[in-house]
Amino acid sequence: MSETDDLAGPDDTPLAEILPATLAKKLARDLELHTLSELLDSVPRAYRDRGQSDPATGISDGDPIGFSGTVFGVSDNYSRGQMPRVRTVFVTVATDAGERTAVFFNMTWVKHKVKKHDFIEVIGVAKIRNGKITCVNPTFRVASDASGMTSDEAEPLAAGEKRESSAKEILDVADEIVVGRGEQSILERPILPVYPASKKTTTWDVMSAVAIALPLLPEVPETLSQLDRRRFRLAPRDESRRAIHFPSSHEQLAAARRRVKFDVALSVHLRLGLRRLRLESGAAPASPARAGGVRAALLGRLPYSLTSGQDEVLDEISGDLEKSYPTARLLQGEVGSGKTVVSLLAMCQVVDAGRQCALLAPTEVLAAQHERALRRLLRDLAAPAGAVSGTLFGDSVQPDQSTGTAPISLALVTGSMSTGARREALLGLVTGEIDIVIGTHALLENSVEFFDLGLAVVDEQHRFGVDQRQKLRAKRTDGATPHILTMTATPIPRTIAMMSFGDMSTSTLTELPAGRQAVDTHVVQLGALDPAHQQRWVERIFDRIHEEVEDGGRAFIVAPRIDSSDPDDSQGDFQRDFGPAVGPARPGLGVEDLFDRLVSHELADLRVGLVHGKLPSDVKDMTMNAFGNGHLDVLVSTTVIEVGVDVPDATVMVIMDADRFGISQLHQLRGRIGRGDKPGVCLLVSTVEPGSTAEERLKAVADTRDGFELSQRDLELRGEGDVFGARQSGGRGMNRILSVVRDAEIITEASELSARILSEDPELEHYTALGEEIDEFAEADYLDRT
Structure with a gap:
């Protein structure tokens, strides 16, 4: 296969x-x-209707058409008054039915491939122009041309290169x-x-x-019963596999494509379902909830009540942890919906059972943020930093009188920590003295061993590959597999979740905790303004930052690059965004240059910090802490603050070159503000062309705060080319035939059938042909869910 x-x-x-x-x-x-x-x-990626062989009569605009004849004219021209300019090639053909013209937009190579007196065959769609029949961007074949090049293919070979x-x-x-x-x-x-x-x-x-x-x-063996084919309106499998190539009619083509799509979707659902059954056949450390433990104490000390959604999700996760077989759950939640406290309560349940937890984060900044957030939530239920619940090293920690258990010991493990600190943390993990470890990819190294790992929590799961997540789950040495909870603040469209995470249970948080404030989002479109108006808008942006700071707020300013000399800097520069000013020429727009400019000009009177991924970890931590503690007014940053940063006083977010970010990224960045008792404002600054798809993305973010709605919109605008991972993104991949945007109904129906089949016949004994088809992949993690 x-x-x-x-x-x-x-x-x-x-x-x-x-x-x-x-x-x-x-x-x-x-x-x-x-x-x-x-x-x-x-x-096939498309189909061409052969059309009428003699289209002298009865041809209407949009009808399929096919004609052949001798070329008697090839010309081209550029469009005028249109940006960007379009070069059009016209090929005029003398046919038995009269003159026909094939029109090619932005395909200049056609002029070099089609010559006067060539015999050409054309297949496409008719377009009536000034009473004449034309065919726009058709498929064609030049009988006298050895290449057989068509309008659907690439440019011709280099001069002198032989065609075999x-x-x-x-x-x-x-x-x-x-x-x-x-x-x-x-x-x-x-x-x-x-x-x-x-x-x-x-x-x-x-x-x-x-x-x-x-x-x-x-003959292709049938995999489904006649009853199932009738129920889901499916053509026979053998007929469909043949008609998908050469259909006799559009009705047969539609039926064939539906069956092939259904088979692909069913195959994926069954593979994921079998993977889940295989996982659940193993052993896992059970961690039943305990009355009077740290989990109960934390619930009683929270300064707020959990939302109904948090309660429901926590019950689902708690039920997973009580099982003696491995479970896997995806927790997706809106920005600020309270995933952190839910995951902490789940980890407390595991600690109450005497086991350990690991929280894997993609960056050191986020890992450090998580450690601070957990300590802030636990307060006196957490052992002091450097202390553990035993007496091997550090300070001895006495049991808490209210819970009867020792406070939870937390540790941070990252790649940049000192050798001594790392050695101490690893010793605490292998002896069981550390209850919860928060770390980056450093946790996946072979030198990291656990005494009794009961739960692995993976934050921002899309930043990790399947192999990396499996490495963390393989940290037990007794053959058991810890439970896993993966989290994402990037909402996943339903069909993608079904096709990529069907082997996991899914929980969703949509309700925001009480007190979260609204964030108004505005697109600042500088590209549509003259320089004078651009300058006024820029001045207004910094005036707004001053106003927010004077009112007790703080501001983020985000740019997409670190260094303005980055070769990726293909759009504009600082001067483009900020306009002319007195002084030296302004450098390209990177956060380092942006920071230098702001501290010496527009924000010279404010306390401004800088953070990006190439700074040393201690510098990043110090700057983030200073901003969080109110010692800085403004933080200039790249997307390292995209997730996990919780600064309640932050009320304004300015995103430069906002069109360079995806919808989900913009939504995540916006989620860093409005987390306190004051409303926030997010300004998406861009010079993108009005009416472009990029501007449409920005307007979509400005129009709604619903992350799930935005994720669906992002999918529609971006397409699903990378949904199934790099190995499925080629010319003949699964996503060539099955669209998670257009084929939601088929995907849902296939999921329904898959669930029923595995429920009634998990060994597929009565689905021999179907079992043979998917058996090779039942053991393979070929779906790249990064």
Whole structure:
């Protein structure tokens, strides 16, 4: 089975045995297609309706059209008064039905590929222009051109580079083969597939290969019962695997695509479900809730009541921890919805049972923030820093009279800590003296051992790969597996959660704790303003910062880069955003240059700090603490403050070059303000072109604070090309056929069927064909959920 999902069933017949040698060589070299199953797994990315062969009459705008004839004109021009400028190539063809024109936008290479007197075949959609029939960006084939290049493929080869084969000759050979078998000529078929191709191997080549190979495919075994096919409106599997390539009608094509999509979704759901069953067949350290323990004491001392959502989620996690088999749960929550206190209460339950917990964070800044946050929540229920609950080292900690247990000992483990501090922390972990350890990737090193790890908590799970999370779960030496709780403040659209996290239980926090203030978000669009108005807006931004500071607030100013000389700095510079001013020329906009400018000009009267990922850890911690404690008024930063930073007095966030951030990032950054008793304001500063997709993203963030709504909007704007990870993002990957945006209904229905199948028949004894299809992947973590 290939990584493109075995759509046609396993058939390892080499293509070299069934295709002309030249064609088999091209497919292997350029597209890595070696076997029959790999070839037929290459689902077309589009289809061209063959249309009317003689479109002299009855053609309307938007109708499919196909024509052929002799080229008698090739010209091009640039659009005027339009930005960006568009270069258009016109190819005029004399056909039996009259003059036809193929129009190509921004495809200048066409002018070099199509010559006067060439014979050309065109397939596309009709566009009526001034009473004449044209075809915009069609698929085409030049009969006299050895390349067989079409408008769907890349630019031509470099001058002097030899072409080893002719697409026309290959198509002619393929046609001779299929016609000789009594089948319909390829180019006479009503709907032609368009395949992912390369510069040297065209869609015509792949189409020729499929036409030859498809009849050689053994009958594809049916995986579903007739009852299930009828219930979910599914065509037979064998018919669909064939019709997906050469459908006889649009109705058959739609049915085939639905079945193939359903099979892909069902396969993923079953793989994840089997992975979950396999996990739950193991052993885990049970940690039942204990009355009168630290967890109960913390609940009684919180200065606020948990929201109903927090109570519900905590009950779900508590139930997981009581189980004697491993559980995995994803906790997703809105920015500021209270995930930290929920995870701490869960860890306290494990500590009450005499076990240890590990909290894995992606950065040292976030790990340090977590340690401070846990100590702040626990207060006197936490042992002093450097003290543990035993007497091996540090201060001895006596049991708390109210709980009857020793205060919880916490430790921080990061890559930058001193050798002595690291040695002490590792000793505390292996002896069981440390109850909760907070750390970065340093926790995953082989030298880190635990006495009795009961729960692994992974924050910002998308920053870690599957292998990294598994490393943490493998820290027990007795063969048992600790429970795992992964958290994210980046809301995950429902269909993505189903397709990527189906082996985990999911809990969601949407309700914000009482007292959280509203944050008004505004897009400051400098690009649409003249320099004078730009300058006034910039002055107003800094006036607002002064006003907030004078009122007791604090401000974040975020920029996307550290160094203005960063080669990634492809958009504008500081002067573009801040306009002309007296003094030396302003450098490019990076946080270091931005900081230097602000402390000497616009914010010279305020206390301004700087933090970014390349600063030493102690400097970052000192600056973050100073800002949190009120010793700084303004913090200039990169996205290191994106998550985990809790400064209740922060009321204003200015994000420079906001169009360089994704919707989720902007939502996370905005979540750093309005966490106290004062409302906040977030300013998204940008020079992006009005009406662009980038501006649409910014407006989406400004229009709503609902992270789940924004995540769906982000998915719609961004697409799902990386949903399934790098290994699924190629030309023939799963996301070529299944869209988590457009196919939500299919994904949901497949999930329903998967759950029923595994509930009734977890060994798939009555689903032999289905079991064979997914068996190879049942043990593989091929879905990259980073």
